[in-house]
Amino acid sequence: MTKTIVVTSGKGGVGKTTTSASIATGLAKRGFKTVVIDFDVGLRNLDLIMGCERRVVYDLVNLVNQEASLHQTLIKDKRIENLYILPASQTRDKDALTIEGIARVMHKLRKSEFDYIICDSPAGIEKGAKMALYFADEAIVTTNPEVSSVRDSDRILGILQSESKRSKMNEEPVKEHLLITRYNPSRVQDGQMLSVDDIVDLLAIPLLGIIPESPSVLDCSNAGKPVILDDESAAGQAYSDAIDRLLGESKPHRFMEAPKKGFLSRLFG
Amino acid sequence: MGFFRFFRSNKEDTSAKLAKDRLQVLIAHERTGRGGPDYLPMLKQDILDVIKKYVSVGDDALSVQLESQDDCDVLELNITLPEESAQPNQPSEEAKRRAMERRQAASKVT
Ligand SMILES: Nc1ncnc2c1ncn2[C@@H]1O[C@H](COP(=O)(O)OP(=O)(O)OP(=O)(O)O)[C@@H](O)[C@H]1O
Numbered sequence: 001m002t003k004t005i006v007v008t009s010g011k012g013g014v015g016k017t018t019t020s021a022s023i024a025t026g027l028a029k030r031g032f033k034t035v036v037i038d039f040d041v042g043l044r045n046l047d048l049i050m051g052c053e054r055r056v057v058y059d060l061v062n063l064v065n066q067e068a069s070l071h072q073t074l075i076k077d078k079r080i081e082n083l084y085i086l087p088a089s090q091t092r093d094k095d096a097l098t099i100e101g102i103a104r105v106m107h108k109l110r111k112s113e114f115d116y117i118i119c120d121s122p123a124g125i126e127k128g129a130k131m132a133l134y135f136a137d138e139a140i141v142t143t144n145p146e147v148s149s150v151r152d153s154d155r156i157l158g159i160l161q162s163e164s165k166r167s168k169m170n171e172e173p174v175k176e177h178l179l180i181t182r183y184n185p186s187r188v189q190d191g192q193m194l195s196v197d198d199i200v201d202l203l204a205i206p207l208l209g210i211i212p213e214s215p216s217v218l219d220c221s222n223a224g225k226p227v228i229l230d231d232e233s234a235a236g237q238a239y240s241d242a243i244d245r246l247l248g249e250s251k252p253h254r255f256m257e258a259p260k261k262g263f264l265s266r267l268f269g
Numbered sequence: 270m271g272f273f274r275f276f277r278s279n280k281e282d283t284s285a286k287l288a289k290d291r292l293q294v295l296i297a298h299e300r301t302g303r304g305g306p307d308y309l310p311m312l313k314q315d316i317l318d319v320i321k322k323y324v325s326v327g328d329d330a331l332s333v334q335l336e337s338q339d340d341c342d343v344l345e346l347n348i349t350l351p352e353e354s355a356q357p358n359q360p361s362e363e364a365k366r367r368a369m370e371r372r373q374a375a376s377k378v379t
């Protein structure tokens with residue numbers, strides 16, 4: 001059974017692509033045949049984060065328009081067995097996609113026996129974002145501890161509940177997961193930033209993980225390596241924990257506490 | 270953390286608390302408008318414009334609610350009309366409209 005998971009947020013720049021890359025890589029590392037699709041047509045970026053930008057020949061729009069085969073379009077990851085990338089088009093816009101076209105692609109991926117299809121949604125609540133979430137069985141709602149991101153996440157939850165295929169077909173609803181990214185525990189402790197509890201309380205969906213704000217995310221983007229492959233980094237470890245929870249394991253949440261500071265640095269820090 | 274923040278004892282007036290309170294109100298409000306048909310806001314504006322032709326009311330005079338009952342949707346309109354114009358020696362909107370209609374009708378009869 002193929003599972004389709006959309007990584008979505010409404011608001012832009014919250015960490016959807018970073019998350020899609022790491023979640024897909026993490027699942028493949030555990031032996032699941034996984035493809036990650038860049039739905040951000042016109043603003044292709046997943047290829048850079050995955051480090052395969054020089055290997056892109058065909059893209060999602062070519063595949064939807066039947067100008068290239070699935071085999072020609074999928075890029076096989078060089079590091080991880082079982083991991084494939086389906087890049088977005090750089091030259092077309094979001095109107096180049098249709099539900100029927102995407103449905104054909106999803107069907108082909110199911111027939112190729114993928115275990116997981118990860119959909120990296122574009123920002124916004126327009127057509128592109130709706131297309132990315134339409135076929136989802138599960139959704140990872142990526143949220144930053146910040147007012148506009150929380151509000152937009154709530155709107156995207158409304159869209160998942162009314163405009164996904166599952167809702168239209170009156171099937172079991174899309175399974176929702178909250179992933180809080182760019183979390184800064186010391187600012188939370190200082191009362192400057194919404195806390196995990198605040199956000200869980202407001203959005204009222206199960207918490208999949210907390211990804212701390214971490215400099216290694218930028219380092220990894222620079223190198224074209226999903227941060228989950230950096231075992232040393234807090235963000236990488238937090239993504240690994242999230243994979244365990246996604247697969248049904250219950251694990252205590254980490255990275256919620258600020259590193260302890262001495263009295264003087266707390267006073268003047 | 271900073272000097273002043275360190276000494277501030279109660280957690281109640283932090284900016285995070287303010288953010289949460291604002292979001293709680295906003296999200297609750299936005300959730301109620303959800304699920305209704307897309308045309309609801311436009312319908313509301315059109316109805317409001319029609320009312321304004323006859324009575325002078327503010328934008329908040331009209332509340333529109335869509336409720337689903339067993340097998341049908343009920344559209345509930347609530348219009349708050351102002352007290353009859355309290356201004357002395359000035360015709361009410363209603364009076365002005367009646368007068369205008371009277372004159373139009375009169376001018377047609379030649
Ligand atoms: N945990 C983190 N710590 C530090 N920086 C992060 C973290 N997560 C994401 N970022 C940074 O935030 C920026 C936006 O991330 P990303 O591109 O993944 O967001 P996005 O939601 O896909 O954006 P868009 O809406 O434009 O597609 C990037 O510069 C990324 O390096």
Ligand SMILES: [Mg+2]
Nearest residue numbers: 016017040045
């Ligand atoms: Mg992105």
